[in-house]
Amino acid sequence: MNIGTKLALAVAAAAVCVASAIGLLVHRFTAAEQLATARSDLDRRLVSAVYDHAAGRTSEARIDPPDLPGSVSEAVRRGVRVTYLQNGPRPVLWAATRVSDRTVLALSRSYGHEAGELAALDRTLVTTGVAATVAVSLAGLALGLRMGRRATAAARTAERIAHGDLDARIRPRGQDEIARLAASVNAMADALGARLEAERRVTADIAHELRTPVAAMVTATGLLPPGPATDLVAGGVRKLRALVEDVLEVARLDAHVATLETEPRQVSAMAHRAVTGLDGVEVRIVADTLAETDPRRVERILTNLVTNALRHGARPVLVEVDVAGGQGDDGPVVRVRDHGPGFPPDLLAVLTTSGPQRFRSAGDSTGTGLGLTIAAGQARLLGARLTFRNQPDGGAEATLHLPAAG
Template identity: 75%
Template sequence: MRPPALNVGAKVALAVAVAAVCVAGAIGVLVHRITADEQLATARSGLDQELRSAAEELAVGRRSGAEIDPRGLPGPVARAVRDDVRVTYLQDGGEHPVLWAATRVSGGKVLALSRSYAPEERSLASLDRTLLATGAAATVLVSLMGLVLGVRMGRRATAAARTAERIADGDLDARARPDGRDEIARLAASVNAMADALGARLEAERLVTADIAHELRTPVAGMSTAVGLLPPGRASELVAGSVYKLRGLVEDVLEVARMDSEVAAVETEQREVSAMARRAVAGLDGVEVRVAADAIVDTDPRRVERVLANLAANALWHGAPPVEVEVDGPIVRVRDHGPGFPSDLLTVLHTSGPQRFRTGSRTGGTGLGLTIATGQARLLGARLTFRNHPDGGAETELRLPTE
């Protein structure tokens, strides 16, 4: 199982904390090293001065604290003084370190001084504890500051991402707040610019589509009239069928344009769901209506019937008969017995909804049927759900509001 991914705020806080630990550790090691070297140099210098004083007192016959050829003289010191030099040496004795100073005097003997180096070690240990406490406190403080900064950055980035998601879901009025002048503010401004550009392009597309559809209504109406004047025959039937399909397509495009412009009005009244279902599929062969439970809802019956008619026609066109329309209270399910929704189309339906002029069926189509059905359901406050039935076939569920 993969661990959960860290968000931007947590990553910033973690990076600041790691940096604070590294800096505090480096400073602590540096101060420890410098202090230790200075302590040792001072101790060496002091003991060497005492050794010189002791040698002078020995030369005039006075007694001093120094010893001649002491038993515990370390081997490195004994070897070093052979060259007639003064030597200072720190003998590591664990908890009892000893600092030595020695020199050769007349007669080939060695004059040596020693003292405990434990006080310096205790002082250095105390400094280390102080550095550790100070470094820990500084690390906690800097980490908290990094956490605050990271949380703020994370919230701003999350707000920009949520705004982009709302825009992707169709809320073109959503806007981010580009606070500051950093990269996140630039991201928020870019999201807003994207929303403006997308809204302008969609509005231009809607206007062009609506204009084309309006311009086509007159010639299509003329063609419908002219078809009625043709003599009966196979050619007349083909022309009439094509004109009928063209007229339906033009009306669908106009309906989409009206929904996009949000000028469509909803006129509600109380109606039985079963009555609306039967009226919707009255002119479709191969569609069966079954009523498991009926209900009376306050809705726009024209739009409900348009949704159900589109769903049933889509099931007949892209699926296979028989098409079953089941009424279960305020819920209406439309199921066919075809191969079902293609997996890629079902993914699109679940994520971004139906897309006009796109269909996953091999039989062709414009994709406007599901688009209009979804738009009408949205106007009614209803919900459409698309899925494949466990026993085969595509199934669409319309859930009408009950309040």
């Protein structure tokens, strides 16, 4: 239940409570005033009838009426002058007093007119209360929907920012808390964008500066005499060179300067080329199709996924080419699955919400997280998407969803 619905229900509940309380107070006050007036009038008439009875004149009062309520008769015989409302389908108001030791003088009249007026007042109060409640509830619903839309728009924009769209902004309206929240989200996005841009610029500059000395180191290792020490140095230099190239690739993707060179290509052919030279990898073709895409970037994605599976999972690694179906997703898919322990829960939560993050790997010290970051960046450039999950029977699975042809 969103904030708009909650606000509308709260306003409606408050309106019902206020209308009910006012209606009950008006009913009780009117009924009390009505009964007091009727009792006072009938009591005056009874006093006048007592004087007439004492003077021997006839009056509207009756002597010992047989229909006198028992409670009134008992009270009168104790010497109390009584007015009493006898409720029922036809309410009757009584006034009685004792005029001798054994004689009771009583007056009665119908209370139906007053009861009808009170019932009419109750109907008017209910109608007015319902109309007021509906009107206030509609106003509360309109206000709640407006606030709900504004809060939803702010939440969606914050989600877009969290997923990497740092150009998303909220248009603040008014001077209330939601407007302050919108301004705060915009300020947060500006600050986050500035920090990320500074980070990207520094990373790219460092990588560019390292490229030349790393190239010189590669050349120098080729001049060293063969031996274990040379092999160790050469291996370290190769890893450093690969890291520098990965950082530069991430910088190019972040700067949106990469270009696509698309052509039709069999998905199975790209999968086979991506795993060339890698041991412990099996390619399975379930369904093959042509894809209009940039084959070099698709192969880079698959190579990074397979390399990540070999490094952090367990062999064999299965690359499965298939065609998705249903729910608007009918393009080719390539699944890369290993048979290791799967993604750690905290890493899987990050991958499924905000995507791969640079320098965050599967929790060991053998990776930098750049492989998945580059794969995700290449996928966005191609209009494709990457999804990650753990198989129920063990192993991590990454799936590349390519756009449908045409």
